[in-house]
Amino acid sequence: MAHLWIALGSNLGVRIRNLAYAVNALREEFVLLGISSVYETEPWGVEGPQPPYLNAVLHADAGDLAPEEVLERLERIEGALGRDPAEKGKFLPRPLDADLLLYGDVVWRSSRLVLPHPRMWERPFVLRPLLDVSPDVRDPLSGETALSFWERLREVDRGGIRRWFSAEDLLRLADLLRGN
Ligand SMILES: Nc1ncnc2c1ncn2[C@@H]1O[C@H](COP(=O)(O)OP(=O)(O)OP(=O)(O)O)[C@@H](O)[C@H]1O
Numbered sequence: 001m002a003h004l005w006i007a008l009g010s011n012l013g014v015r016i017r018n019l020a021y022a023v024n025a026l027r028e029e030f031v032l033l034g035i036s037s038v039y040e041t042e043p044w045g046v047e048g049p050q051p052p053y054l055n056a057v058l059h060a061d062a063g064d065l066a067p068e069e070v071l072e073r074l075e076r077i078e079g080a081l082g083r084d085p086a087e088k089g090k091f092l093p094r095p096l097d098a099d100l101l102l103y104g105d106v107v108w109r110s111s112r113l114v115l116p117h118p119r120m121w122e123r124p125f126v127l128r129p130l131l132d133v134s135p136d137v138r139d140p141l142s143g144e145t146a147l148s149f150w151e152r153l154r155e156v157d158r159g160g161i162r163r164w165f166s167a168e169d170l171l172r173l174a175d176l177l178r179g180n
């Protein structure tokens with residue numbers, strides 16, 4: 001079994017609906033092992049004003065999908081929600097961003113995929129939800145845990161985050177959208 005962790009973010013459209021849609025799409029591809037609460041977070045590292053984001057993290061079993069196949073699935077889900085591929089990598093507002101944070105302890109560098117996600121350990125909007133599902137998960141490069149990265153963040157960065165929706169309510173909303 002290959003454990004993977006995925007970060008979801010949305011700051012355009014009906015953000016919680018976008019996350020619930022992504023949860024359903026991911027449940028069709030992977031066995032979900034854990035899901036965080038949804039956090040409302042200040043835009044981080046962007047130029048100029050942007051709407052606040054909703055962020056969450058999912059832990060799943062990748063089955064027999066290789067890392068680049070997982071990335072393809074994530075891009076497909078982003079596209080289904082109207083993400084413009086031409087705007088990728090530009091830190092623009094988006095209906096859905098789905099990043100592959102970790103694939104087990106794989107260290108990988110290709111033109112399309114870098115693992116672990118190169119900016120994950122410095123991002124409060126990734127670390128806070130990651131603490132809900134896997135506080136002890138380790139950076140395969142340094143061996144440090146998610147919790148210790150979080151504790152090293154500056155107070156001001158940890159402050160721009162608030163719990164907005166529970167994991168249970170996100171799953172309930174996803175079920176409603178799916179018609180269950
Ligand atoms: N671990 C990864 N997860 C997702 N995309 C990755 C990863 N490593 C490299 N990429 C590449 O990064 C490119 C830009 O991705 P994306 O649009 O998600 O960027 P972004 O969300 O604007 O910024 P960031 O990647 O810093 O979150 C993608 O086309 C993808 O090929």
Ligand SMILES: Nc1nc2c(c(=O)[nH]1)N=C(CO)CN2
Pocket residue numbers: 008009010041042043044045046053055091097125
């Ligand atoms: N709060 C927050 N800030 C961001 C986010 C995000 O998901 N949440 N994603 C970014 C690019 O991936 C850049 N900045």
